Amino acid sequence: GESVGLHLPTLSVQEGDNSIINCAYSNSASDYFIWYKQESGKGPQFIIDIRSNMDKRQGQRVTVLLNKTVKHLSLQIAATQPGDSAVYFCAENAGGTSYGKLTFGQGTILTVHP
Amino acid sequence: DSGVTQTPKHLITATGQRVTLRCSPRSGDLSVYWYQQSLDQGLQFLIQYYNGEERAKGNILERFSAQQFPDLHSELNLSSLELGDSALYFCASSVRPSGVETQYFGPGTRLLVL
Numbered sequence: 001g002e003s004v005g006l007h008l009p010t011l012s013v014q015e016g017d018n019s020i021i022n023c024a025y026s027n028s029a030s031d032y033f034i035w036y037k038q039e040s041g042k043g044p045q046f047i048i049d050i051r052s053n054m055d056k057r058q059g060q061r062v063t064v065l066l067n068k069t070v071k072h073l074s075l076q077i078a079a080t081q082p083g084d085s086a087v088y089f090c091a092e093n094a095g096g097t098s099y100g101k102l103t104f105g106q107g108t109i110l111t112v113h114p
Numbered sequence: 115d116s117g118v119t120q121t122p123k124h125l126i127t128a129t130g131q132r133v134t135l136r137c138s139p140r141s142g143d144l145s146v147y148w149y150q151q152s153l154d155q156g157l158q159f160l161i162q163y164y165n166g167e168e169r170a171k172g173n174i175l176e177r178f179s180a181q182q183f184p185d186l187h188s189e190l191n192l193s194s195l196e197l198g199d200s201a202l203y204f205c206a207s208s209v210r211p212s213g214v215e216t217q218y219f220g221p222g223t224r225l226l227v228l
Contacts, residue, residue, distance in 0.1 A: 032214040043116065043204050043219035044157070051214065089157065095213025099170035100147060102217060104157040 008087065010109045019077040019112075023090035023105045028071060030092035034102070035064060035075045039086045047075070047088075077110075085112045117141065118220035120205050126226045132193040135223045137205030139186055143218075145169065145211040146188040148180055151222070152201040163188055164211035195227045 013019050025033070031052040036044035050057045050064045050073075057064050063076040073090050087109050091102040117140035127133055139146050148160040159172035163182035174180075177195075182188040192199060202222045208215035 034216065036219075043118075043221045045116070046216055046218060049216055091157075093213040095170065098212065100145060100162055100208060100211055100213050100215060100217060101159045101170045101172055102147075102149075102157075103159065106156055 008107050008109050010111065012111045012113065013080050015080065015082055015112055015114050017080055019075075019080045019084070019110060021075045021077075021088050021108045021110065023073040023075075023108075025071050025073055025090065025092045025103075025105070027092060027094045027103065028068075030094040030103075031096060032093040033064070033066060033073055034091045034093075035062075035073075036089045036091060036104075037084075037086045038089060038107070044089060080110075080112050082112045082114055085110055116218040116220060118205055118207050118218055120203075120220040120223050122223060123221065124224050124226075126228065127195060128228055129195055129197060131195050131227075132191065133195065133225065135190040135192070135203050135205075135225075137188045137190070137207075137220060139188070139205075139207030140218055143207035143209050144186060145208045145215070146182055146186070147206040147208075147217055148174075148188070148190050149204045149206065149219075150201050151204060152198075157204075160190070162211065169211050192225070197227050200225055200227045 034049040035047040048059045087107045090105040119138045145164040160174040162170040180190045206217040206219045
């Protein structure tokens with residue numbers, strides 16, 4: 001599963017709405033997943049992570065759902081704010097306890113309208 | 115601010131030249147990762163170091179090399195530069211080298227090869 005950054009999916013929402021960003025991952029051996037937020041001109045910023053032995057994890061305003069059967073990950077953002085506008089990447093890691101090679105998805109552009 | 119620092123922020127150079135990118139990990143982190151972000155390839159893992167030793171390798175070209183020094187900072191050397199090497203280069207760090215550790219990213223170095 002190499003990332004291809006040609007045409008990023010986009011999601012446009014109104015302020016206050018809930019947002020759901022989806023990601024299909026490629027490696028059934030992956031056991032750790034992370035969502036990152038990247039604003040223009042900045043590095044990826046950690047949002048939330050989940051281990052493969054879980055199917056749901058909640059943070060502040062964010063929830064990650066993991067469906068290993070169909071190799072699908074989603075990020076739910078509650079009460080989306082204009083400051084949430086950014087590119088969101090899912091990343092998977094199949095390195096276990098040995099190494100930390102992250103494989104990134106292509107990213108989704110989230111635009112929040114006031 | 116993730117605590118990971120990278121220098122320089124921007125670099126403009128010519129084809130055939132050699133450049134060195136520098137990364138200082140978060141305090142206490144022993145593992146350093148390098149990633150390349152380009153428009154056509156997205157975010158791609160290059161290489162990982164842990165406590166001075168290479169731990170994992172990704173799609174890193176032979177013209178590229180890296181090392182991690184005793185003070186844990188890392189350098190990525192890019193030589194015989196080509197136009198296609200123009201990209202954002204990110205460094206990330208984590209406490210341990212495993213694949214279930216959160217990686218925190220620096221602000222990146224934007225390289226432009228003319």
